[in-house]
Amino acid sequence: MNVGGKPWLQTHWDWHVAVNFLTGGSGSGLLLVAALGALAGQPLAAPTWLGLLLIGGGLAQVMLHLGRPLRGLNALFNPRTSWMSREAFVAGPLLLVALLAALLEWTLLGLLAGLLAVAFLYCQARILKEARGIPAWREPRLLPLILATGLVEGAALYLLVALLGGWHEATLGASVLLLVALVTRILAWRGYRKALQGNAPNEALRALERAEAPFAGAGHVAPVLLLVVAAGVPSAQAPLTALAGLMALLAGWGVKFAIVTRAGYNQGFAIMHTPARGAGTGGLGSKPGW
Amino acid sequence: MTRYVMVADLERCVGCQTCTAACKHTNATAPGVQWRRVLDMEVGEFPDVRRAFVPVGCMHCADPPCMHVCPSTATGQRADGLVTIDYDLCIGCGYCAVACPYQARYMVEQPGQAYREGRMRSETQRENPGRLGVAQKCTFCSDRIDYGEQHGLTPGVDPEATPACVNACIASALQFGDIEDPDSNVSQLLAAHKHFRMHEELGTDPGFYYLWEDR
Numbered sequence: 098m099n100v101g102g103k104p105w106l107q108t109h110w111d112w113h114v115a116v117n118f119l120t121g122g123s124g125s126g127l128l129l130v131a132a133l134g135a136l137a138g139q140p141l142a143a144p145t146w147l148g149l150l151l152i153g154g155g156l157a158q159v160m161l162h163l164g165r166p167l168r169g170l171n172a173l174f175n176p177r178t179s180w181m182s183r184e185a186f187v188a189g190p191l192l193l194v195a196l197l198a199a200l201l202e203w204t205l206l207g208l209l210a211g212l213l214a215v216a217f218l219y220c221q222a223r224i225l226k227e228a229r230g231i232p233a234w235r236e237p238r239l240l241p242l243i244l245a246t247g248l249v250e251g252a253a254l255y256l257l258v259a260l261l262g263g264w265h266e267a268t269l270g271a272s273v274l275l276l277v278a279l280v281t282r283i284l285a286w287r288g289y290r291k292a293l294q295g296n297a298p299n300e301a302l303r304a305l306e307r308a309e310a311p312f313a314g315a316g317h318v319a320p321v322l323l324l325v326v327a328a329g330v331p332s333a334q335a336p337l338t339a340l341a342g343l344m345a346l347l348a349g350w351g352v353k354f355a356i357v358t359r360a361g362y363n364q365g366f367a368i369m370h371t372p373a374r375g376a377g378t379g380g381l382g383s384k385p386g387w
Numbered sequence: 388m389t390r391y392v393m394v395a396d397l398e399r400c401v402g403c404q405t406c407t408a409a410c411k412h413t414n415a416t417a418p419g420v421q422w423r424r425v426l427d428m429e430v431g432e433f434p435d436v437r438r439a440f441v442p443v444g445c446m447h448c449a450d451p452p453c454m455h456v457c458p459s460t461a462t463g464q465r466a467d468g469l470v471t472i473d474y475d476l477c478i479g480c481g482y483c484a485v486a487c488p489y490q491a492r493y494m495v496e497q498p499g500q501a502y503r504e505g506r507m508r509s510e511t512q513r514e515n516p517g518r519l520g521v522a523q524k525c526t527f528c529s530d531r532i533d534y535g536e537q538h539g540l541t542p543g544v545d546p547e548a549t550p551a552c553v554n555a556c557i558a559s560a561l562q563f564g565d566i567e568d569p570d571s572n573v574s575q576l577l578a579a580h581k582h583f584r585m586h587e588e589l590g591t592d593p594g595f596y597y598l599w600e601d602r
Binding site: 101102107109114163164166168169171172173174175178179180181185224227228230234361363364365366367368369370371372373374378381382383385 | 396397398426427428429430431437438439441443452454455456457458459460461476477478479480481482484485486487488489490492494496519520521522581583585586589591597598599600601
């Protein structure tokens with residue numbers, strides 16, 4: 098038995114921060130897919146406006162949650178080593194270029210916004226990875242998972258926008274992209290969970306275990322089946338495809354929310370040896386909660 | 388070069404928390420904030436059970452993750468190894484707190500009180516509004532070190548130049564000094580004892596050593 102020193106769930110980053118990872122990832126993914134769509138001649142404005150809203154909204158609410166929101170611009174002071182500063186540096190041009198792309202509907206601007214969106218998404222993934230006090234976040238295999246789920250969420254949102262707009266070709270293309278992205282995401286998830294075994298506190302692993310069934314089942318198996326069925330049943334294609342997109346999107350949000358707010362157990366404390374007491378000798382160490 | 392470190396002799400520490408109280412008194416930290424605290428760890432299974440009292444706090448790492456992630460450069464590092472926070476620059480994003488593997492950082496949003504009946508006079512008089520909404524942690528009593536150096540005193544030897552927790556320790560379990568000086572108290576203790584540092588595998592090069600057995 099161990100008393101004292103066990104890891105506990107961090108409380109510094111709560112749902113406010115989690116929401117920024119949710120909407121930032123989805124918005125970035127959407128801008129990327131919108132850029133690809135624009136290259137294929139599809140409309141650019143609607144998905145770009147939505148991506149802009151998601152990224153801007155996430156950033157705005159997390160800024161308001163700062164301990165000292167009026168000093169928010171100080172976040173730009175350390176691009177040399179801080180991925181949060183780098184995210185802030187990318188966010189400015191990204192929001193500006195995306196706004197112009199939405200207003201002017203120039204493919205070139207859409208492409209530039211898509212590239213900046215990838216950089217923004219990468220910054221978000223690195224922000225988590227550099228949080229070395231939280232074992233479930235610092236695992237390098239989280240990086241591909243965050244990137245992959247951003248792509249899934251972007252493809253899913255684009256699919257929903259395309260269905261609403263009645264863009265047939267875009268719907269088809271987004272469905273194929275969503276399928277590929279889903280496979281990539283589940284592989285990234287498997288890799289992340291495997292790498293984390295033995296490298297995170299027990300409670301963090303349990304939190305991820307609880308997320309497994311809904312993420313894999315409702316977030317991957319079901320959407321893939323729905324997309325396949327939709328391809329064979331033209332009369333029900335739109336609702337089935339929409340449901341697939343919605344499930345893939347919500348699963349991504351759910352797993353990121355779980356990683357940030359449920360699996361965010363800190364390192365805890367550990368000793369390599371217990372001390373010698375009196376005439377006794379030193380003993381084995383302890384790493385409670387692992 | 389100077390690098391100030393702390394040494395905790397686990398054979399000596401009795402878990403009295405006097406260091407915790409001394410730190411709170413010296414630095415006027417808010418309720419719930421303990422820059423210095425002592426863990427009570429029970430290790431093993433009956434009948435082979437051991438107990439260890441383990442002082443913890445900011446380890447003033449040579450390679451501090453909190454500093455690298457800080458977007459505002461509020462967290463810095465002095466030439467003598469002390470990791471610092473500029474309360475006027477900090478934006479209160481909490482990134483440093485999740486980057487620290489020693490759970491050493493705190494954030495207080497509102498002035499607190501220890502008792503329901505109202506704030507104590509000391510809480511009102513010694514409140515530091517500059518610490519609200521920003522990250523805070525152990526400073527190794529840098530003001531005392533600076534004072535000592537300006538007056539020709541030796542940190543870790545002269546009490547006026549030594550962290551309050553070290554001065555207060557009833558068992559001389561906590562020691563402080565310059566590890567780069569081979570004649571310093573901490574260098575000699577480390578030479579005479581087996582020791583380890585916490586979470587050394589994370590590569591932070593912590594400036595806090597634990598003695599656990601004589602050599």
